[in-house]
Amino acid sequence: MAIVKEERKKGAVKIRDVHTPEPGNGEVLIRVKSTAICGSDLHAYEYPNGYEFMKIPVILGHEYSGVVEDLGYGVTLFKPGDRVMGESNRYCGICPNCRSGRTNICDRNLMTGLHIDGGMAEYISVPQNLVHHLPISLSYSEAAVAQPCSVSLHAVFDNSSIRPGDAVAVFGPGVVGLMAAQGAQVLGAAEVVLIGTAADARSRLPVARSLGLKTIISEEQDLLEAFAGHTGRTRADVVLECSGAAEAIRDAVKLVRKGGSITLVGIYGSPANVFFSSLVRSEIYVRTSYTATWKNYEQSMQLIASGLVQVKPIINEYPFRDGMQAFADALAKKALKPVLNLDD
Ligand SMILES: [Zn+2]
Ligand SMILES: [Zn+2]
Structure with missing residues (x-):
């Protein structure tokens, strides 16, 4: 099951069955436990001018957490069963900005859930350099919003x-x-x-x-x-x-x-x-300030886990099957940050 933008027009977002991806070389297959709806997912839903670059059909979502299910060849940092979350931007790693640590402004950046399939699905396969271990006390729903939190912390701490x-x-x-x-x-x-x-x-x-x-x-x-x-x-x-x-x-x-x-x-x-x-x-x-770097994701998870940054009052939790209702509530501004939880 996944939430898919199916056509180049307003709406056309559905929950439907998709194939489970195979983890490629250096990739981690994550079984998603929580995934959050962001403003850019709502834009993808509305499909205004400026979103023609999207891959269609595409699985939406770039805010997600879960459990490592399987590993592609050459993965050294993770093992099945690890609790993890992934970064939103698939940076190239070899442009001058990436090589000087500014992966957030990569010259060849791809956005998860817009350019490539995203995290509103049962599974997502992600290069290991974009995956983070969760602190022990961080829940999956909190970890799903570590991505937007990292954007805030990049602005505050670095810029x-x-x-x-x-x-x-x-x-x-x-x-x-x-x-x-x-x-x-x-x-x-x-x-x-x-x-x-x-x-x-x-x-x-x-x-x-x-x-x-x-x-x-x-x-x-x-x-x-x-x-x-x-x-x-x-x-x-x-x-x-x-x-x-x-x-x-x-x-x-x-x-x-x-x-x-x-x-x-x-x-x-x-x-x-x-x-x-x-x-x-x-x-x-x-x-x-734009998006975040590896360090900001780590800071964001540690600060949420320690309670110094509170996310519980900000999120509204839904079962994944009610994902379209969560989109409707977010579009109607009834929910600030919907988090969709997948069943075990
Ligand atoms: Zn976001
Ligand atoms: Zn780059």
Whole structure:
């Protein structure tokens, strides 16, 4: 059984039987236990412009965990029965970026579940260099969301300048923003404020508050006043832009202090109209962050296992057979991060 995008049109996603893949040389065959639905799976469902590159039919999903079932020739790092999860991007390993450790911006990157068959299936075969062992106390459903968590931690740990005691603002209370905010707390930020829209007020901002974060509704509150009210600071030392809304970049510029930094993590649907002179005059440091590297996956699993990053309030669990309902709930914004569990 697998969740397959079958045709080049909106919808056309079905649960159906597929062949079990054979592990190739150096590959690990994983029996999937949990797999999560991500925004890019919803895009694959909707099939907007820009997704023509997809292999069709394709098994969706790039967030998955499971048990090693079988090994291809030459696998040395894993054995059958190992509890594992796999990375989302199949990087080439030989381009200059890969060879300097920046596999997240590989020149020949293939995205699992879009370019190649993904993890919303009973089995997936994955090169061993993309597979990670799970910490003992990490559940399969938590491990399935270690992938989006690694994206947040790459932004916070590798591409932001958060120092202990900082006041941090996070735009976008989606999965990546909620985990980035917790990553900022791990680095010792004294104040972390999540900024969302009125549409986020019903479900996402309450989740943020349950995680001990302060929240602002951008349309209903004056940004600077509300931020000062929460933190006692006039501006943020660091802003993490995780919403993907181009207007949020302008708000980020308004909110950051002179000499502060902004990290852009969102994927923007339209160009942002930003007047750069104000950034220049205030020496604002603007950085970007995209996906994650091997080390971020390890960090993400360790921090979730230790409870320093909480994912339970973020996920909604479904049996795999209810996968299409989970897609519907995610598209209707009734579920923030659906995780589909396969039976034993
Ligand atoms: Zn994802
Ligand atoms: Zn590469």
